[in-house]
Amino acid sequence: MSAETVIIVRKKSKNHNGSHGGAWKVAYADFVTAMMALFIVLWLLSSSERVQKTVGGYFRDPRGAGRMVGTTVAGSGEAIQVKADDMDNLKKKIEKAMAREMKDFDKLKDFVNITITEEGLRIELVESAGGMFFDSGSAMPSQAGAEMFEKLAEEVGALPNLVVIEGHTDAKAFNERRDYSNWELSADRANAARRLMMGHGLRADQVAQVRGYADQHLRKPEAPEDPSNRRISILVKRAEPNLPAVQPDAEPKSTAKAEHSGH
Numbered sequence: 001m002s003a004e005t006v007i008i009v010r011k012k013s014k015n016h017n018g019s020h021g022g023a024w025k026v027a028y029a030d031f032v033t034a035m036m037a038l039f040i041v042l043w044l045l046s047s048s049e050r051v052q053k054t055v056g057g058y059f060r061d062p063r064g065a066g067r068m069v070g071t072t073v074a075g076s077g078e079a080i081q082v083k084a085d086d087m088d089n090l091k092k093k094i095e096k097a098m099a100r101e102m103k104d105f106d107k108l109k110d111f112v113n114i115t116i117t118e119e120g121l122r123i124e125l126v127e128s129a130g131g132m133f134f135d136s137g138s139a140m141p142s143q144a145g146a147e148m149f150e151k152l153a154e155e156v157g158a159l160p161n162l163v164v165i166e167g168h169t170d171a172k173a174f175n176e177r178r179d180y181s182n183w184e185l186s187a188d189r190a191n192a193a194r195r196l197m198m199g200h201g202l203r204a205d206q207v208a209q210v211r212g213y214a215d216q217h218l219r220k221p222e223a224p225e226d227p228s229n230r231r232i233s234i235l236v237k238r239a240e241p242n243l244p245a246v247q248p249d250a251e252p253k254s255t256a257k258a259e260h261s262g263h
Contacts, residue, residue, distance in 0.1 A: 187212025
């Protein structure tokens, strides 16, 4: 019997679970990231212009330098840190925004006065004889008044500055009631403006005071019954270095004095 040579061949099987076994995970992660980016783009395309500007502002200024969209304490809107030197820029910005976005602004512009004062930027909505922003004797804003307050809220709400809202009337008596006079009406109109503005962009922590002055600060002292004495004044206060923060849950202060008649 002849001896047989036995040849043993060893084959090494390839391990498919080695270092390249997780490649599919990387590809899947890239796919998920791409899909997420697609959905974000689709969402932005269907969002409002203000949301688009806010998101765009973040990517242009992610550190929040204070002049880009959506990066200041306001959180949204084209914000300007309003200090003394910025008041003129803010005045021009608000005027342009109202002229651009309010279709009837040409009819209203003569009744809107924006001035720079020692306190800050004062925006006054002055009444006409027939009632422009409020009907005579009423604390309910007209359609033009509501639209104006909403637009101002969008602009002012994008600022970090405190705001004071004031109500003023003329010295002309409008009823014989002793329990509802010029003081109540001026304060109610200021509060109505505050509520409407807070529903359209003005933040609760911005409202420093709501004041009712009746006819004690006439626009035309020489003509106390002139309709232009009836007005709502929105004061954007200058930024102060050590201005104490207003607590978000603090109630706005309403100031009203003794009884007087007018509208």
